[in-house]
Amino acid sequence: MSITEILFYILSVVAIGSALLVITSKHPVYSVLWLIVTFFSISGHYLLLNAQFLAVVNIIVYAGAIMVLFLYVLMLMDLRKESEPAKNKWLKLAGAVAGGSLLLVLVAGLRTADQRMAQLNEGNIGLIENLGRALFTDYVVPFEIASILFLSAMVGAVIIGKSEKSKKQAVPIAQQQPEPEAASV
Amino acid sequence: MKNLIALIPLLPFIGFLINGLFRKSLPKGVAGFIGSGTVLASFVISLTIFLQGTYSATPLQYFTFISAGSLQIPFAFQVDQLTTLFLLIITGVGFLIHVYSTAYMHEERQDHFARYFAYLNLFVFSMLLLVMGANFVIMFIGWEGVGLCSYLLIGYWFENVDYTKAAKKAFVMNRIGDLGFLLAVFWIIAKLGTVSYNEVFTAANLAKLTATDITGITLLLFLGATGKSAQIPLYTWLPDAMAGPTPVSALIHAATMVTAGIYMIARSNALFSMAATTNTIIAIIGAATALLAATIALRQNDIKKVLAYSTVSQLGYMFLALGTGAYVAAVFHVMTHAFFKALLFLGSGSVIHAVSGQQDIRYMGGLRKALPVTYLTFFIGCLAIAGIPPLSGFFSKDAILLNAFVYDKFLYAIGLITAGLTAFYMFRLLFITFNGSFRGTEEQRHHLHESPIAMTLPLIVLAILSVVGGFVGVPELFVQGGEKLTAFLSPVIKPADGLHVEHSTEWILIALTTGIAVAAILIAFFRYRTYKEEQPSAIGRLFENKWYVDELYNSAIVKPLNALGAFANTFIERSGIDALVNGVGKLVNYGGRQMRWLQSGQIGSYVLLMVVSMVVFFVLQFFLRK
Amino acid sequence: MPINYYIFLSLALFTIGIIGVLTRRNVIIVFMCIELMLNAVNLLLVAFSKMHHLAAGAANSTAGIEGQLFVFFIMVVAAAEVSVGLAIIVMLYRNTRSVDINFLNRLKH
Numbered sequence: 001m002s003i004t005e006i007l008f009y010i011l012s013v014v015a016i017g018s019a020l021l022v023i024t025s026k027h028p029v030y031s032v033l034w035l036i037v038t039f040f041s042i043s044g045h046y047l048l049l050n051a052q053f054l055a056v057v058n059i060i061v062y063a064g065a066i067m068v069l070f071l072y073v074l075m076l077m078d079l080r081k082e083s084e085p086a087k088n089k090w091l092k093l094a095g096a097v098a099g100g101s102l103l104l105v106l107v108a109g110l111r112t113a114d115q116r117m118a119q120l121n122e123g124n125i126g127l128i129e130n131l132g133r134a135l136f137t138d139y140v141v142p143f144e145i146a147s148i149l150f151l152s153a154m155v156g157a158v159i160i161g162k163s164e165k166s167k168k169q170a171v172p173i174a175q176q177q178p179e180p181e182a183a184s185v
Numbered sequence: 186m187k188n189l190i191a192l193i194p195l196l197p198f199i200g201f202l203i204n205g206l207f208r209k210s211l212p213k214g215v216a217g218f219i220g221s222g223t224v225l226a227s228f229v230i231s232l233t234i235f236l237q238g239t240y241s242a243t244p245l246q247y248f249t250f251i252s253a254g255s256l257q258i259p260f261a262f263q264v265d266q267l268t269t270l271f272l273l274i275i276t277g278v279g280f281l282i283h284v285y286s287t288a289y290m291h292e293e294r295q296d297h298f299a300r301y302f303a304y305l306n307l308f309v310f311s312m313l314l315l316v317m318g319a320n321f322v323i324m325f326i327g328w329e330g331v332g333l334c335s336y337l338l339i340g341y342w343f344e345n346v347d348y349t350k351a352a353k354k355a356f357v358m359n360r361i362g363d364l365g366f367l368l369a370v371f372w373i374i375a376k377l378g379t380v381s382y383n384e385v386f387t388a389a390n391l392a393k394l395t396a397t398d399i400t401g402i403t404l405l406l407f408l409g410a411t412g413k414s415a416q417i418p419l420y421t422w423l424p425d426a427m428a429g430p431t432p433v434s435a436l437i438h439a440a441t442m443v444t445a446g447i448y449m450i451a452r453s454n455a456l457f458s459m460a461a462t463t464n465t466i467i468a469i470i471g472a473a474t475a476l477l478a479a480t481i482a483l484r485q486n487d488i489k490k491v492l493a494y495s496t497v498s499q500l501g502y503m504f505l506a507l508g509t510g511a512y513v514a515a516v517f518h519v520m521t522h523a524f525f526k527a528l529l530f531l532g533s534g535s536v537i538h539a540v541s542g543q544q545d546i547r548y549m550g551g552l553r554k555a556l557p558v559t560y561l562t563f564f565i566g567c568l569a570i571a572g573i574p575p576l577s578g579f580f581s582k583d584a585i586l587l588n589a590f591v592y593d594k595f596l597y598a599i600g601l602i603t604a605g606l607t608a609f610y611m612f613r614l615l616f617i618t619f620n621g622s623f624r625g626t627e628e629q630r631h632h633l634h635e636s637p638i639a640m641t642l643p644l645i646v647l648a649i650l651s652v653v654g655g656f657v658g659v660p661e662l663f664v665q666g667g668e669k670l671t672a673f674l675s676p677v678i679k680p681a682d683g684l685h686v687e688h689s690t691e692w693i694l695i696a697l698t699t700g701i702a703v704a705a706i707l708i709a710f711f712r713y714r715t716y717k718e719e720q721p722s723a724i725g726r727l728f729e730n731k732w733y734v735d736e737l738y739n740s741a742i743v744k745p746l747n748a749l750g751a752f753a754n755t756f757i758e759r760s761g762i763d764a765l766v767n768g769v770g771k772l773v774n775y776g777g778r779q780m781r782w783l784q785s786g787q788i789g790s791y792v793l794l795m796v797v798s799m800v801v802f803f804v805l806q807f808f809l810r811k
Numbered sequence: 812m813p814i815n816y817y818i819f820l821s822l823a824l825f826t827i828g829i830i831g832v833l834t835r836r837n838v839i840i841v842f843m844c845i846e847l848m849l850n851a852v853n854l855l856l857v858a859f860s861k862m863h864h865l866a867a868g869a870a871n872s873t874a875g876i877e878g879q880l881f882v883f884f885i886m887v888v889a890a891a892e893v894s895v896g897l898a899i900i901v902m903l904y905r906n907t908r909s910v911d912i913n914f915l916n917r918l919k920h
Contacts, residue, residue: 117862130876
């Protein structure tokens with residue numbers, strides 16, 4: 001068993017284990033932290049597959065930016081005292097069974113799919129040089145469109161996040177009720 | 186020439202459009218002028234065609250009307266001898282009726298007046314289309330148009346509910362016949378794949394039809410003809426059609442609508458001459474209609490009703506002629522009948538005009554002095570319809586009776602009796618109306634006056650035509666080189682081999698007809714010279730009540746149909762279809778109510794269902810595909 | 812490494828995400844589970860990309876690069892999605908003082 005394979009198994013176990021912890025943790029903050037662990041292990045998989053650019057981007061974007069955003073939102077909401085309302089036990093069970101059977105069915109269905117290999121450690125398509133060349137030649141139009149998507153997402157987020165009260169009626173600031181997030185911070 | 190011919194129907198149509206669209210703003214004089222002028226122009230064109238002899242059997246195609254697969258129906262006119270003759274009758278008599286109408290309808294409101302002329306023009310247009318079409322489909326357009334216009338004109342005074350009912354009756358009765366016509370056309374299309382006359386009536390095509398086809402087609406066509414031409418069993422609409430203004434009755438009964446059936450059968454003579462069974466049926470129905478209507482006419486007291494039943498009776502004559510294969514005689518009688526029946530109707534209109542709308546002859550009498558022109562022309566019309574030589578009715582009726590005599594002695598006897606009855610009831614009408622003393626109110630007596638020139642002039646013209654109109658068909662018996670009409674129509678209607686009748690027999694028949702007519706007139710004269718109330722006998726009551734045919738139809742057809750309708754309404758519509766429809770609605774409603782919990786807005790349950798269905802699909806895809 | 816291993820690993824992660832969506836009511840955790848599912852797919856895409864690269868051999872040096880670019884664009888979209896989604900969640904919390912996903916059924920009114 002080569003070192004790569006050992007690494008693969010370790011990373012897989014970490015990924016699945018931390019993913020399970022994400023959905024089982026009581027407190028959302030723990031979930032976020034365990035999700036960050038999952039993302040790191042997935043980045044490790046990317047490295048194994050010699051997709052270095054994606055590994056880096058995954059850590060920066062997901063583990064860095066997105067998860068920090070989650071954490072920030074969780075901090076905004078004061079969830080310490082108010083724990084998540086318990087979901088119906090049977091519904092929980094049904095959800096677990098349904099998801100489990102989906103896994104079962106898919107694994108059973110794809111068991112004999114094919115035995116081709118995925119290249120590990122080698123191949124340089126995942127390097128930033130090659131990806132960058134492809135991105136700025138063949139895929140330059142989607143790339144630019146993606147920037148527009150970001151812009152619109154930003155505008156949308158700002159509009160949704162704006163306080164509704166200040167939009168509806170121009171109440172003097174002194175008389176305004178304290179904003180919920182202001183109270184919680 | 187082609188464009189000129191297209192103008193014949195187009196002009197009345199333009200008149201219809203102008204009068205119909207601008208009826209609110211057109212003064213009466215202009216509306217009447219447009220209405221009459223367009224028909225006059227058509228008449229002039231028709232006359233040109235007749236005089237120049239530019240008619241031919243070649244269809245003039247204007248555009249493709251229907252193109253469906255191999256079936257091509259062109260919009261084409263065919264102006265041959267038969268059509269030319271009908272064109273002259275329709276536009277000529279139609280024009281006189283238009284002129285007459287300008288005076289007769291003068292008291293109508295302005296927009297109603299223009300509406301009236303619009304309908305009249307549309308009527309003439311439809312009738313022209315009917316006779317000019319070069320195939321059955323164009324004829325059918327005209328056929329339907331005539332039915333529609335008769336409905337509009339009979340129900341012209343639509344404020345009166347009875348009149349609108351009469352219009353409805355005419356429309357429904359016509360529709361029954363139209364269905365037969367339509368089915369016959371479909372049958373022809375199915376068998377021959379064409380509807381053009383010059384293709385259908387070729388020997389090669391006729392040979393393709395089996396005996397059943399020919400009998401079926403001709404019977405269906407005849408059903409159509411009974412509807413339009415008011416034969417048993419569909420004749421009851423025509424007397425009720427008297428609800429319309431009197432000139433309309435003249436137009437419907439004399440020049441146009443009722444002759445459509447005759448025209449159609451004469452046009453299809455190639456087909457009908459091969460169908461012996463149908464011919465027998467036509468002859469019997471024609472004779473029966475003639476006799477039945479004549480007996481009813483004996484006891485009617487409404488001046489227009491008498492004339493209406495007289496029309497039915499004369500149409501019966503024509504069908505008798507068609508059944509016996511005497512197509513020329515039938516067309517001849519159409520022509521002479523158009524003259525004297527238009528004359529009689531317009532004359533009755535003049536009388537009604539004079540006595541302020543009174544139609545019951547029991548309240549007339551002694552009008553001879555007040556209405557000299559009307560009386561004289563009416564008298565000529567009565568003589569013509571009674572068949573007194575040498576007026577037009579004599580020749581045409583004689584031709585029919587001669588053919589009937591050769592065909593079947595019994596039918597001839599019926600025709601002869603009817604001829605006597607015709608003379609009797611017409612002169613009864615004449616004497617009661619014009620002789621004796623006036624029996625109306627004092628006010629009406631004061632009001633009595635001869636009609637204006639616009640009304641008397643058509644009467645005079647028609648009276649002259651009634652006198653001389655018969656000479657086109659003088660038989661060989663009288664004049665060497667007679668039978669001009671037969672020769673004229675010979676390209677369309679193949680002349681018969683000639684009737685093998687001794688000249689002595691012919692003379693006897695003529696003497697018999699004339700003798701009976703004269704005798705009937707004399708009886709009528711002595712009986713009705715001075716009017717007195719008469720107690721009707723049992724048979725008289727039967728005649729007076731029109732053989733109770735309306736009542737029979739009412740109880741045998743209308744009431745069962747109504748009952749069936751009520752039954753269907755209750756059991757099929759309400760508890761069947763309605764229940765089904767409502768049931769579907771209720772089921773969906775119930776189902777929706779039950780399914781509503783699924784649409785809970787709970788995202789979790791949506792996702793759960795989504796996952797479950799995904800599992801199901803994957804199971805189907807991976808494991809159950811084999 | 813056989814591609815099957817990656818398929819099973821991705822399936823496991825994906826199903827865990829689904830179970831999380833089905834069993835949790837905290838809208839933020841549900842949202843995180845969705846991110847987890849996206850990542851599972853990303854992983855599979857990269858594995859397939861490398862598989863195709865291996866299959867194409869030396870003749871085609873850029874074979875399979877589309878898969879990785881796809882992952883890149885998924886990340887872009889995911890980032891945009893997260894920013895808008897979190898804004899909505901904040902909005903929801905501000906209005907209902909709760910992060911229960913079932914409160915979203917108020918949208919039907």
